[in-house]
Amino acid sequence: MPSRHRQVTLATIAAAAGVSVATVSKVLNGRSDVAPATRELVRELLVERGYVHRSALREPVATVELQVEGPLCAYSDKIVQGAMQAAAESGAAVVVTSTDHLADGVSWARGLVEAGRRAVITLAVEPTPDQLGVLIQANLPVVVIDPLNVPAGPVTSVGPTNFAGGMSATRHLLALGHRRIAYLGGPATAGSNQARMHGYRAAMEEAGVPVPAEYVRTSGFCYPHGVQEGAALLDLPSPPTAVFAASDEIALGAIQVARSRGLRIPEDLSVVGFDDTQIATMTAPMLTTVRQPLREMGAVALRMALRLAGGESVESRHLELATELVVRGSSTAA
Known part of the structure; x- marks a missing residue:
């Protein structure tokens, strides 16, 4: 039987490229810890041997981790919607996780990188100096939405006036x-x-x-x-x-x-x-x-995270968006 009709597996691709199966898997999953020349060779072999279509081998979509304290509520839901809409407009993706507190340690930051995250946005969860340190070491920019206190150091935040x-x-x-x-x-x-x-x-x-x-x-x-x-x-x-x-x-x-x-x-x-x-x-x-402006706060945070992930600078480390009084029925003349 001609070789082109044989079942193509990760093992056969790995053998042809002279690398491990794990390395081929990393290329398929868009991992960045593969040498450029090796990644290109593996991609060419995957296409040549018909393992996947060329369209599946494009550069991975930029993915941002949005961590929210506790379950989504009316307040956080609007912010998340704004971030997701901005991501869709930018060709990016958002992964929303609910947590009572941010994790800690190098393994946490490494896990985010291995999962393909390019930046981290936090809502009602503020990173400690130690958590910031491991995120910075992992080259993961952080944007905090509506912080209780404006973070110090190389952290960008978005909030209202x-x-x-x-x-x-x-x-x-x-x-x-x-x-x-x-x-x-x-x-x-x-x-x-x-x-x-x-x-x-x-x-x-x-x-x-x-x-x-x-x-x-x-x-x-x-x-x-x-x-x-x-x-x-x-x-x-x-x-x-x-x-x-x-x-x-x-x-x-x-x-x-x-x-x-x-x-x-x-x-x-x-x-x-x-x-x-x-x-x-x-x-x-x-x-x-x-x-x-809850939706706008989410959208602005997402755009800032993508800019920082791309190595761009931002005009201000803390951005305030205007508030507006909405008069309804719960207030009247004394």
Whole structure:
């Protein structure tokens, strides 16, 4: 039987090229740890012997790892959608993984490289200095989306204009005639929380309205934190008539506890959130909130990751995208 009709296997290709079967497998999977001359020889033999079509031997698609803390929710879903759309437009691919924390060690970074990742994007998971070190050694650029704190060192990040968003939310409540305005924030040490709180304080100072210490409460960004801290506000001898919450989930928690005490929203308590996720329009009345450009943040992060993976430079290590106040039914005149 002529040789061209014999079954072509990785072993026969390896024997013809004078390399190991593992090396042929690496070429097929687009691995970069094969000498260029060897890779080209193996590719020519694969085509010549009819193992695969030439179209399957093109350069591998650039793949970016997007690691998200915990399961996808309304907030992270929009960001992921933006990243995936930008990847499709760029001819790249995104692999989304859910994790409670980033892995560690050289083996973790090596595994990402061996899986064909060209860059890493993290959402709500911030790499430690040690994790950054192994990623840098592996030549994997990192982009952090909406970091709690702007990372130091050679890390690029994308986030919203938190300070401006805090100011616009508070100015809105002041314009409605409210003076007893409280702030319910996320973790006290989080940079994003501090920026939103400083925006709130700046607007109050601008209007000449004092802020009682008990009107500023920080805990976390989730619904239970809004319930807990909202209850503490309503227990005050002089409770606020309006609340600016640092996330939509906090806002909904505060609304729930207010309703449980017979208060009407917004007649008895006006509430403004931050994020403009889907839940902002799934409550009655719908939530007035500061809109983060979530899809755009995902898209920008993906494009920046691809540029860094290609050896290009970026204009800024931290890019802020504009926020926008969206007025709905949860806020009204005092």
